[in-house]
Amino acid sequence: MPDKPTQNPAEIAREAFRQLATRKIAPTPDAYRKIYDEIAGYAIQPSAEEVLGEFAGTLLSAPDLAPLGKALQEAAATSYWPDFSKGLEQLIKHYQTQLSARSTTVSSTNNVAGSTLPSLIDDPQPALLRDLLMRTLTLAVASLLQGAPELAEESEALGRSIKEAQSEAALNEVSVRLKQLCFKIELKSGDMAEQHELLLRLFKLLLENISGLIDDDSWMHGQIEAVQNLIIGPINDIALREVMRSLKEVIYKQGTLRNSLVEAKDTVKDMMITFIDRLGEIATTTGNYHKKIDKYSKQIIATADVSKLSKILDEVMKETRIAQSEALRSRDAILAARKNVEDAEARIHNLETKLEQMSELVREDQLTGSLNRRGLEDIFERELARAERRGTPLCIAMLDLDDFKKINDKYGHSAGDEALIHLVRVIKETLRSMDVIARFGGEEFLIVLPDTGMDEAVQTVTRLQRELTKQIFMHNHTRLLMTFSAGVALRNEREDQRAMIERADKALYEAKRTGKNRVVAAAQ
């Protein structure tokens, strides 16, 4: 049994006309009936006159189609099909024009089985646009104007007016207000951009000033530079968050270290005071001793009684012994104090080094301990300047692990992380101390090789590859073979970072393309 139809005859009739138009079938009554039956899917078939008359009636309520509807109604009632056919042709033309004008919307709507023909009478588009404009003004624009509450209010009010404006006059008025609002927003955003720019300049000035004032506190420079670098380029959310996160971490650790440093410095001060006190005691003791000896020597010269001499000598011996033990005691105290001072100084030195290292953290990749992009830029710039000054060659190598995704996929992301740490450790151990490795992104690293020509650089990178296959990476007792491809670039005269990196990257791509686990020298 066919499904019971869910559409009423008028809907079926509309759909039949739509089908006639979309299938480009001549609108004869036979064709119409055939399609009508097909859509209706069952045998109850009202007469063509009835259906067509009913359909023609639906056109009467649309102002632009009412005359046509009337003509069709008459033709159907009198069964005068040539007129009806002409009328249908007009209707289909009208419909086709509309169809092509909104082909996208219509095609998606009509693909749904049993959907109704898009209404020719109540065009939904203006209503939809009006709704969109209202939402744009009340939600989006108003929330973007938080810095200018009076404009935000106007935007919301305008949104509401658009919703309510029904007559042409009301719409015209709203349109004038909309233009005015756009103009005011343009002026305001110009002002805001200027203020933003001025604030940034002020901030930069402050940073430069602070940086100039803190010659001794090298540990502060890292943070200041990080913020300075951040505000040079276009500021974006991710970069802001990253600097903020690493600054917070560093500031916290530095806070703890700074307290220990203050304590250690106080200890040294106390030690110094003890030291000076002891020196004073020695001076007093030896001063007293000298005075006493002087007194005894005078007594010896003055006495004629030899028997008294032995008593005086006993006294002298006693004083000498006291002075001696006093001197020894002071000497021990001084040695102990000196030792304490030395220990405290070593602690201070240690803490200060740690503070400096903390500062460097802002430039370090947290996972591998190699430099991060920011750190790389600084070091690279420094090495470029040095190479320029001294006229020495400078090479860089861009490294990318081969098939690293497979390690992640097969053994998990943390195995991948460990593999990266392993790679950096092997490279750091193998490179000279003047070479620098930085994480360029993901599983890509960049090595700066100062004072190195192309041949030597290629050899160095090849040595790194060998070393990596020797020092194999173990994950849960499984040996994971890691290889990398590399592109090496030798600096051309006056070449900047970006151009060098671009050449190294091209060479790396070539190494990957030609089989991986290779080192390719970039064209000069």
Ligand SMILES: Nc1nc2c(ncn2[C@@H]2O[C@H](COP(=O)(O)OP(=O)(O)OP(=O)(O)O)[C@@H](O)[C@H]2O)c(=O)[nH]1
């Ligand atoms: N574990 C881990 N994986 C990372 C990290 N950064 C990037 N990756 C992964 O590195 C993989 C890089 O994949 P691809 O770009 O396809 O490169 P590949 O698999 O090494 O292939 P080739 O470069 O063509 O040899 C991706 O799966 C990334 O998710 C990280 O910090 N840790």
